Amino acid sequence: xxxRVNGLAKSFKVAKRSSGLTEALKALFYRKHTIVxxxxxxxxxxxxxxxxxxxxxxxxxxSTTIKVMSGILVPDQGTCEIMGFTPWKNRANYVKNIGxxxxxxxxxxxxxxxxxxxxxxxxxxxxxxHDYQENLTMLIDLLNLKDIIHTxxxxxxxxxxxxxxxxxxxxxxxxxxFLDEPTIGLDAVSKIAVRKFIQDYAKEKKVTVVxxxxxxxxxxxxxxxxxxxxxxxxxYDGSVTTxxxxxxxxxxxxxxxxxxxxxxxTSLQSLILSKTEERIILRVDTKTANVSKIIGQLSSQVExxxxxxxxxxxxDIIIKLYKEYQI
Amino acid sequence: xxxxxxxxxxxxxxxxxxxxxFLLLSFGQFFVPFSVFAGLYFLFEQFGQIKGWSFYEVxxxxxxxxxxxAISECFGxxxxxxSQLVAxxxxxRLLVRPRSTVLQVLGSKFEFTRIGRLLQSLTVLxxxxxxxxxxxxxxxVITMMLMVxxxxxxxxxxxxxAATLCFWTIQAIEVANIFTDGGREIAQYPLDIYKxxxxxxxxxxxxxxxxxxxxxxxxxxxxxxxxxxxxxxPLAGILFILPCLLIWHYGVKHYRSTGS
Numbered sequence: 001x002x003x004r005v006n007g008l009a010k011s012f013k014v015a016k017r018s019s020g021l022t023e024a025l026k027a028l029f030y031r032k033h034t035i036v037x038x039x040x041x042x043x044x045x046x047x048x049x050x051x052x053x054x055x056x057x058x059x060x061x062x063s064t065t066i067k068v069m070s071g072i073l074v075p076d077q078g079t080c081e082i083m084g085f086t087p088w089k090n091r092a093n094y095v096k097n098i099g100x101x102x103x104x105x106x107x108x109x110x111x112x113x114x115x116x117x118x119x120x121x122x123x124x125x126x127x128x129x130h131d132y133q134e135n136l137t138m139l140i141d142l143l144n145l146k147d148i149i150h151t152x153x154x155x156x157x158x159x160x161x162x163x164x165x166x167x168x169x170x171x172x173x174x175x176x177x178f179l180d181e182p183t184i185g186l187d188a189v190s191k192i193a194v195r196k197f198i199q200d201y202a203k204e205k206k207v208t209v210v211x212x213x214x215x216x217x218x219x220x221x222x223x224x225x226x227x228x229x230x231x232x233x234x235x236y237d238g239s240v241t242t243x244x245x246x247x248x249x250x251x252x253x254x255x256x257x258x259x260x261x262x263x264x265x266t267s268l269q270s271l272i273l274s275k276t277e278e279r280i281i282l283r284v285d286t287k288t289a290n291v292s293k294i295i296g297q298l299s300s301q302v303e304x305x306x307x308x309x310x311x312x313x314x315x316d317i318i319i320k321l322y323k324e325y326q327i
Numbered sequence: 328x329x330x331x332x333x334x335x336x337x338x339x340x341x342x343x344x345x346x347x348x349f350l351l352l353s354f355g356q357f358f359v360p361f362s363v364f365a366g367l368y369f370l371f372e373q374f375g376q377i378k379g380w381s382f383y384e385v386x387x388x389x390x391x392x393x394x395x396x397a398i399s400e401c402f403g404x405x406x407x408x409x410s411q412l413v414a415x416x417x418x419x420r421l422l423v424r425p426r427s428t429v430l431q432v433l434g435s436k437f438e439f440t441r442i443g444r445l446l447q448s449l450t451v452l453x454x455x456x457x458x459x460x461x462x463x464x465x466x467x468v469i470t471m472m473l474m475v476x477x478x479x480x481x482x483x484x485x486x487x488x489a490a491t492l493c494f495w496t497i498q499a500i501e502v503a504n505i506f507t508d509g510g511r512e513i514a515q516y517p518l519d520i521y522k523x524x525x526x527x528x529x530x531x532x533x534x535x536x537x538x539x540x541x542x543x544x545x546x547x548x549x550x551x552x553x554x555x556x557x558x559x560x561p562l563a564g565i566l567f568i569l570p571c572l573l574i575w576h577y578g579v580k581h582y583r584s585t586g587s
Binding site: 116126 | 329333334338340341342344345415416417419420422425426427583584585
C-alpha cells in the first residue's frame with residue numbers, strides 16, 4: 001500500500017461578517033467565527049499504480065484532502081502515511097517523492113521560456129543532469145512540447161500551458177502524482193491529450209495518481225477507482241464497474257421504426273423520454289424490467305429499423321449519488 | 328546559495344523582457360532618494376550642524392542606510408510583497424517543493440530596479456568620502472562594509488516580520504512600513520539626535536544603532552575604545568534576523584494548521 005489515510009479530520013475557522021459599514025467597523029475589533037468541518041473521518045488506502053478519481057461537489061473537501069496528502073496542511077486528527085512518510089512531517093524529504101498539479105494555478109515562471117522553468121525545477125529538486133535529460137526527452141515526446149518549449153509561458157494557450165504544467169510536475173520523477181482539476185477549462189482536444197498522457201505515463205512509470213475533477217469523462221477515461229466525498233465525509237469508495245453495477249442499472253433504449261400511425265402500447269415497463277412517428281427513446285431500469293421483452297413487445301406493433309442500448313452516462317450516476325446522499 | 332543564484336538569473340531574464348520599464352523605474356529610483364538628500368543639504372545649509380554632526384558626517388550615515396535599504400529591497404522583495412504570494416495561494420506551491428520556505432520566498436521576487444537607488448547612495452557615499460577626512464585603516468573599511476551588511480539583515484528581518492503577519496491578516500501589513508520606511512527615515516541620521524526612548528528602541532529592539540550611530544562614531548574617530556569592539560558591533564545587527572526567522576517558522580506552522 002502506498003497511501004494509507006486513516007480517520008482524517010480537519011476544520012477551519014471562518015470569519016463571519018454581515019454587510020454594512022457599521023458591521024465592518026465592528027468586525028475590526030470583534031469577529032464572530034464559525035467552524036467549518038472540511039473533513040471528518042476520511043479513511044482510504046491506495047495501492048501502487050492505481051489511478052483514483054477523487055470526486056465530490058464544490059466544497060466537499062477534495063482540495064483539503066489533496067493539501068493534507070501533499071504536506072501543505074496539517075490535519076486536526078487522523079493519520080496519513082504515504083510511502084512511509086507522514087506528509088506534514090519532514091516536509092522537504094517527503095515532497096521530493098510527489099508531483100502536484102493545481103489546475104487553477106501555474107507553477108511556471110511567467111515571463112521566461114518554458115525550458116527555463118524546467119531547468120530551475122531541475123535544480124530545486126536536485127535532479128542529476130543525466131536523469132533530467134532522459135526525463136525531459138520523454139516528456140517532450142509524450143506531451144508533444146517540442147514546438148512550445150522555447151516560448152514564454154505568458155504566450156501559451158491554456159491547453160499548451162497545462163501540458164507544460166504537467167511536465168513540470170514530473171521533472172523529478174515522482175512516484176505519486178496529485179492532480180487537482182488538471183483538465184479545468186481545456187478544450188476537447190487538449191483534454192483528450194492530457195488524459196491520454198496521464199494514462200500512458202502512469203502505466204509506464206507505475207506512478208500512483210490521485211486526481212480530482214468535475215469532469216466525469218475524465219473519470220470514465222482514466223480512473224479505475226472512485227472515491228466520492230461530500231460535506232467532508234466519505235460516501236463511496238470502489239471501482240467504476242461496481243459503481244455502474246449498483247447504481248447504473250438504467251439503460252437508455254433508442255428504437256427507430258418504420259413510420260406508422262399505430263398508437264404504441266405505452267404500458268411498457270419504462271419511461272418514455274421522447275417519442276415521434278419514427279423513433280422512441282426509453283429509459284429502462286434493468287432491475288425491474290427486461291430490455292428484450294420491451295423490444296419484443298415493440299416489434300410486434302411496428303417494424304423496427306434500428307435499436308441501440310446505451311448505459312447511463314457516469315455523470316448521471318454521480319448526480320444520482322449526490323442526490324441520494326444529499327451532498 | 329547556488330540555487331539562490333538560479334532564482335536570481337531566471338528573474339533577471341524575466342525582468343529583461345521589459346527593458347524600457349526597467350530603465351525608467353531604475354531612473355526613478357535614482358532620483359527619489361536624491362530629493363531626500365537635497366532636503367538634507369538644505370537643512371544643513373540653514374542650521375550648519377545638528378548636535379555636533381556636520382553635513383558630510385550625516386551624509387555618510389545616509390549613504391550607508393540607503394545602500395542597505397536598496398540592497399534589501401532588491402533581494403528581500405519576496406518577503407516585502409509576500410501578501411500577494413499568500414493571497415494568490417502560490418505559497419502552497421512553495422510548500423510542495425523540497426527547499427526551505429525562506430529561500431523560496433526570497434527567490435520568488437527580486438526588485439532589480441533598486442539598482443537606481445543603490446547607484447544614488449554610492450554617489451552620495453563618494454561625494455561624502457571626498458569631503459571628510461577619515462584615517463582609513465583596514466579595520467575601518469571592514470567596519471563600513473559590515474555596517475551595510477548589518478543594515479541589510481535588519482531591513483530583511485523587518486520584511487520577514489511583516490510577511491509573517493500575512494499569515495494572520497492580509498490587510499494589516501501597512502503597519503510594518505512604520506518600521507521599514509520609518510526605520511530608514513530615522514536611521515539616516517545619527518541616532519543620538521533623537522529623544523532617549525527613540526534611540527533606545529532603535530538600539531535594543533530594532534538594532535539600527537549597530538549599523539549606524541555606534542560604528543559611525545568609530546569611523547569618524549570620535550571614540551577611544553578598542554578597535555575590535557567596533558568592527559564587530561555591526562554583527563550584532565545581523566543577529567536580529569534570528570528571532571525574525573524563528574517567528575517566521577511559527578507563522579508557517581500556523582498557516583499549515585489553518586490553511587488561511
